Amino acid sequence: MIAMTRIARSRTVAALTSPHGVDHYLSRVNPMWAAHEVRGRVVAVTRETETAGAPVATLTVQPTATWRGHRAGQYVQVGLDLPGSARRMTRCFSISSAASGAGEEFTLTIRAHAEGQVSKYLVDAEPGQLLHLTQAQGVFTLPVSPATPGIDPLLFITGGSGITPAMSMVRTLLRDGYDGRAGRPVTFLHYARSQADQIFADELARIAADDNDVAVHLRHGDAVFHELELRRLVPGYRDTDTWACGPAGMIDLVREAYADNPRLRLELFKPSTTSSGAAEGDLTFDKTDRQVTNTGASILEQAEEAGLSPVFGCRMGICFSCTTRKAEGTVRNVLTGSESSLPDEDIQICVSAPVGDCVVDL
Amino acid sequence: MNQRLTPDQLEAFGREMDALRQRIVADLGEDDANYIRGVVKRQQQLEVLGRALFYLPPAWPLAVAALSLSKIIENMEIGHNVMHGQYDWMGDPHLNSRIYDWDNVCPGEQWKYSHNYIHHTFTNILGKDRDIGYGILRMDEDQKWHPYYLGNPVYAVLLMLFFEWGVAMHDLEVENIVKGTRKLEENKALHAGIMRKVRRQALKDYVLFPALTGPFFPLTLAGNATANLVRNIWAFNIIFCGHFPAGAETFSEEECADGPDGKETRGHWYYRQVLGSANISGGPLLHVLSGNLSHQIEHHLFPDLPARRYPQIAPEVREICERYGIDYTTGPLRKQLMSVARKICRLALPDRRTSEAPEPVAQQPLAA
Numbered sequence: 008m009i010a011m012t013r014i015a016r017s018r019t020v021a022a023l024t025s026p027h028g029v030d031h032y033l034s035r036v037n038p039m040w041a042a043h044e045v046r047g048r049v050v051a052v053t054r055e056t057e058t059a060g061a062p063v064a065t066l067t068v069q070p071t072a073t074w075r076g077h078r079a080g081q082y083v084q085v086g087l088d089l090p091g092s093a094r095r096m097t098r099c100f101s102i103s104s105a106a107s108g109a110g111e112e113f114t115l116t117i118r119a120h121a122e123g124q125v126s127k128y129l130v131d132a133e134p135g136q137l138l139h140l141t142q143a144q145g146v147f148t149l150p151v152s153p154a155t156p157g158i159d160p161l162l163f164i165t166g167g168s169g170i171t172p173a174m175s176m177v178r179t180l181l182r183d184g185y186d187g188r189a190g191r192p193v194t195f196l197h198y199a200r201s202q203a204d205q206i207f208a209d210e211l212a213r214i215a216a217d218d219n220d221v222a223v224h225l226r227h228g229d230a231v232f233h234e235l236e237l238r239r240l241v242p243g244y245r246d247t248d249t250w251a252c253g254p255a256g257m258i259d260l261v262r263e264a265y266a267d268n269p270r271l272r273l274e275l276f277k278p279s280t281t282s283s284g285a286a287e288g289d290l291t292f293d294k295t296d297r298q299v300t301n302t303g304a305s306i307l308e309q310a311e312e313a314g315l316s317p318v319f320g321c322r323m324g325i326c327f328s329c330t331t332r333k334a335e336g337t338v339r340n341v342l343t344g345s346e347s348s349l350p351d352e353d354i355q356i357c358v359s360a361p362v363g364d365c366v367v368d369l
Numbered sequence: 370m371n372q373r374l375t376p377d378q379l380e381a382f383g384r385e386m387d388a389l390r391q392r393i394v395a396d397l398g399e400d401d402a403n404y405i406r407g408v409v410k411r412q413q414q415l416e417v418l419g420r421a422l423f424y425l426p427p428a429w430p431l432a433v434a435a436l437s438l439s440k441i442i443e444n445m446e447i448g449h450n451v452m453h454g455q456y457d458w459m460g461d462p463h464l465n466s467r468i469y470d471w472d473n474v475c476p477g478e479q480w481k482y483s484h485n486y487i488h489h490t491f492t493n494i495l496g497k498d499r500d501i502g503y504g505i506l507r508m509d510e511d512q513k514w515h516p517y518y519l520g521n522p523v524y525a526v527l528l529m530l531f532f533e534w535g536v537a538m539h540d541l542e543v544e545n546i547v548k549g550t551r552k553l554e555e556n557k558a559l560h561a562g563i564m565r566k567v568r569r570q571a572l573k574d575y576v577l578f579p580a581l582t583g584p585f586f587p588l589t590l591a592g593n594a595t596a597n598l599v600r601n602i603w604a605f606n607i608i609f610c611g612h613f614p615a616g617a618e619t620f621s622e623e624e625c626a627d628g629p630d631g632k633e634t635r636g637h638w639y640y641r642q643v644l645g646s647a648n649i650s651g652g653p654l655l656h657v658l659s660g661n662l663s664h665q666i667e668h669h670l671f672p673d674l675p676a677r678r679y680p681q682i683a684p685e686v687r688e689i690c691e692r693y694g695i696d697y698t699t700g701p702l703r704k705q706l707m708s709v710a711r712k713i714c715r716l717a718l719p720d721r722r723t724s725e726a727p728e729p730v731a732q733q734p735l736a737a
Contacts, residue, residue, distance in 0.1 A: 022573040026443065026472045027413065031463055086460065093402030095460035320486030323638070325672050327454035327466050328486055343391050353457065 012072070015042035038137050041071040045140040049132050055116060058204045063168065064130040065103060065116045070140060076108045077143030079179040080172040080250065080274075084351070085115070086139030087125050095139065097351055098125045101171040101252075101274075102143065103207075105178035116206060118168040147250065147274040149176045159248060160192040162241055164232065164261055166253025170197055170206055172274060173250055181219060189220040194241050196224045198232065198257065232257050234264040245270070288363035293334055295369060305341060306331075306356040310369050317356060317369055324358035331356045336365030374640065374693060376627065382693050383636030389685060390671050393678050401675045402459055408446050408657070409464075415439035419596070423582045423589040433592045437599035438658075443472045444604060445660030446676065452477050453485060455675045475537035476566040479559060483540050489672050493612060493619045493645030500612065501619065503528060503535060504544035507716040509619045514719040521717035532601035537563050603658070606706060610649050611665035614708040616698030618644040642669035643690055648683070648699035655702065656680055666697065 014020060020029050020042075033040040039048060051067040077083070086097040103116035119130040129136075149161075161180075163173040173195065180189040195214075199205045205225065215223035224240060237244050245268055251261045252274040265271040286303025292315060299313045307329055310317050320328030324342055330353050337348040338359040346362060347354070356367065374382065419436030422428040448471025450456070456464040463469070470477035483499065491497035495511050502508040506525055507518040528535045540559055545551035574593040579586040620641055628634045633641075649655065649663040656663050656679075664679035667686055671678075690697045700708070 019572075019577060022569050023577055025569065025573060026448065026470055027409070027463065032413075091399065093397070093399045093459055097460060320482065321490040323490070323635075325489055326481070326485035327457065327673065328481065330454070330457070330467060342387065343394070345391075353460075 008072075012042065039069075039071055041073045043073060044071070045073050045142055046071050047074070047138045047140050049134055049136040049138065050112070051134055052130075052132055055206045056204050058118075058200070060121055061118055062130055063116060063118045063206050065114050066129060066132060067112055067114050068138065068140075069112050070110065072110045074107075074110050074140070075142050076111060077102050077106060077113060078148040079106045079176040080148035081143040081145045081175075082172070083115070083143050084141040085125070085129070087128065088137075088139075089124065089128060096125045096349075097139075098123075099144075099351065101175070103171040103174050103178075105175060105182045116168070116171045116174070145274075147172055147252065147272055149179065149250075158191050160194070160241075160243075161189075162194045162196070162244060162247045162249040164196045164237070164249060164251040164253070164257075166198040166232075166257040167200070167204075168206065169253030169257075169274070172252055173197075174207055176250065177214070177221060181214070181221070184220075187217065187219055191220060193221040194224070194247075195221060196226070196237070196240065198226045198230060198253070200227070202227050232260045232264075234260075237264060248272075250274075286360075288336075288361065288365065290361050291364070291366040292369040293366055301361045301363070301365070303360055306338070306354075306359050306361060306365070306367055306369075309361075310356065310367075315369055319357055322357045324355050327355060329356045330354070332368040333359075334366040334368060337362040338365060374636075374695075376634070376636075378693060379627070379634060379636030379640055381636075382689070382695070383634065383639050385689050386639045386670060386686075387635075389682060389689075390674065393671070393674055393682065397458060397675065401456070401677065404677050405447070405451075405456055405464060405675065408442065412439050412442040412447060415442070420578060423578075423585060423592055426585060426588055429588060429592060433595050433599075436592065436596040440472060440596050440600040441603050441658055442660075444600060445607070445662065446657055447660075448472065448477075449660050449662070450676045452481055454673045457673075470566075472570070473533050473536065474563070474567050474570045475533060475539070476562045479540045479562060480536065485672070489669065492642055492669055493617070494622060494625055494641075495619050496622060499539065499542070503539060504542065505535075506713065508613050508712065510716070510720050511619060511621075512716075514716075519717055521713050525713045529602055529605040530598065532605040533597065537567070606702075607649070607659045607662050609709045610702065610705040611646055611662055613712055614647045614698065614700065614705040615712070616696060617647045620645070639670060640695060642666070643686075643695050643697065645669065646698070647705065648697075649702050649705055650699050651702060666699075 015029055015033070024032055029042045030044045033042060034044075034046070038046060047068040047070040049066050050069050053065045053067075055063040055065055080101075082099045082101045084097055084099050086095050088095050100115045100117055102113050104112075104114040107113045115129075117126050117129050119127045163176065165173045177189070177193065177195060180191075180193060181187055184190040195211075197211075202208075205211070205227065211223050211225065214221050222240075241247055245265065247270060249265070249271045251258060251271060255275060258273055258275055261271070262273065286301050288301045289298050290301045290306065290309055291298045292310060292313065295315060297313055297315070299309055302309060302312075304312075307317060307319055307322065317331065318328055320326035322329075324340075333352050333354045335350050337346055338354055339346045339362050341358050341360050354367075356369075415435045416439035419432050419434075419439055422432030422435060425432075448469065451464050451469045452466050452471065454466035457466050466481070471480075473480075488498055488500040493501065495501065495509065502512065505528065507514065507521055541556050542551050546553060546556075574597065575590055578593060579589040582589040625633045625637065625641065627637045643666055646665040646669045648666050649659065651663060661676035661679045662668055664676075664683055667679035667683055668676065670686065687697045
């Protein structure tokens with residue numbers, strides 16, 4: 008098997024199978040064969056909650072042998088070919104299962120959003136559904152492993168479906184710890200809309216009841232994050248390594264409580280940016296960590312004005328030299344006037360102008 | 370002859386073209402995806418068939434034919450079009466312009482610059498579009514004659530036989546280095562990319578596949594070389610018929626500065642694409658084997674629309690052009706080839722009208 012993989016990845020095979028590549032031929036024989044690409048098959052779908060309009064389900068995914076595993080807290084990009092559509096949709100989902108090894112199964116816990124074509128489809132997916140994946144990505148992770156145990160307390164603050172990466176971390180701690188113990192004091196503070204909307208309710212109840220060093224605090228209904236409550240639960244929270252993940256409103260409150268404390272690690276769920284038509288909002292250049300006030304000009308021009316030098320060609324939307332990934336926000340095609348709000352979309356920055364807040368990989 | 374259009378007419382013409390484009394973009398979907406995936410499948414079948422038939426020496430001509438067809442389809446209908454970004458909207462990395470690199474010694478990355486950007490943006494603008502004569506041929510009267518051009522037909526034949534190498538060398542702008550307007554150091558970065566690609570292509574066609582056929586190594590090698598040669602000749606002819614037959618026009622930089630800001634307007638850009646290109650009329654097989662570049666005019670108007678749409682929109686484009694009095698050049702392959710060949714030979718010689726001072730001609734009444 009290892010010999011086969013080595014051959015499949017060799018430069019000889021790459022030359023022989025060019026220009027389409029070895030993975031293209033392998034997937035023709037069996038979609039689960041791959042030398043470089045990562046794909047996965049849904050093997051089970053379990054409903055977590057039946058929340059009206061926004062149900063949550065957990066998908067168990069068997070990846071191809073090319074999957075290198077994941078660290079607790081990471082996410083994966085999922086590409087989906089929706090039936091009847093020739094456009095492959097790609098979205099990011101946090102992995103909810105404990106850290107996985109190479110080629111091992113993992114789970115994705117997904118909430119169906121009203122306008123999320125991908126999430127809506129996946130929540131009702133049938134076992135056997137093929138997914139186009141990337142390797143696990145992201146730095147919102149637990150730096151400890153059983154090989155380097157520590158005794159420092161940990162704190163997780165999550166809201167809604169932001170529970171998934173934290174769940175992966177707690178599951179990893181309990182699985183890899185000593186006798187089902189995390190081996191250190193862990194506080195898990197979670198906010199959900201209601202009891203019925205509580206993801207992983209049974210498992211969290213079990214974790215709370217067990218003698219395992221993990222204290223679980225669930226807040227339902229109108230309860231919002233409050234610094235006083237956090238101070239009561241974890242008096243020394245500012246000296247505690249903290250992972251917070253959830254909706255923007257909650258994250259803002261947590262950020263305020265911690266000020267600029269480096270112990271706080273954040274993962275923000277993408278806010279749904281609405282388009283207004285006028286030139287407003289900020290244009291953020293992800294890679295160079297710069298932000299400018301949107302002038303309404305093309306993203307390419309605004310980037311150049313900010314001192315960046317993106318690759319470009321015709322500057323009129325024909326040559327695709329400038330194609331760049333837009334992480335979030337809405338852009339208007341200045342030639343056609345059509346607007347697009349898809350996250351993680353490849354756009355031609357020479358003919359795309361931001362409509363409201365927008366983040367591009369430049 | 371073309372009449373010059375007024376700025377208003379150009380703008381209206383541009384608007385009609387934009388509308389046509391938008392209609393097709395809105396209609397892109399499964400049919401286009403199925404088409405290109407189907408073409409890829411057929412091409413792969415032909416390639417596997419061709420490579421396999423080299424194990425049967427008597428079937429050598431058949432093997433070469435299958436492999437040649439595969440290489441033609443891959444370069445023309447798949448590589449050229451995918452690398453134009455025609456299928457980027459599908460979100461499939463395999464058919465993405467940033468990832469796909471065709472079966473050709475010219476690295477896709479460099480081709481996308483010289484072709485997608487330089488050639489498609491500055492189509493037929495003398496001094497800017499380096500595809501006019503590829504820096505070695507004289508393809509337009511406005512290119513100043515020089516005794517070097519006496520070899521025009523010979524250079525054309527050589528470029529045809531070694532077309533993929535010509536395309537690979539294209540970016541090095543050798544003619545500008547000879548002229549002294551480009552420094553050799555500027556090519557350093559390009560060399561590495563070309564050499565990497567050349568090594569990969571040579572390894573595939575001239576070492577690995579021949580070696581896989583064991584005792585038939587020399588036959589397979591010869592077969593692969595022949596298939597590359599056939600593809601070169603075909604691609605050269607299709608491409609030269611796209612811009613150089615009688616009827617296709619060239620432009621000066623001044624003509625293309627019609628906008629109020631001294632830049633070219635979108636309407637004029639469309640207008641220039643139509644006049645600078647020529648179609649080849651023929652059946653569906655010609656269209657597929659040319660990557661639908663038989664519809665060079667439509668391709669130049671909308672280089673990023675899936676090529677299978679070009680035959681579909683051609684009647685409408687033609688109708689619009691006729692309405693504005695813009696010449697729409699088209700003709701059967703044989704006629705266009707002859708026209709290009711004549712031009713290559715004619716331009717080898719100095720142009721009589723401009724190179725010699727006009728002699729005073731005695732005005733004599735014609736004998737009645």
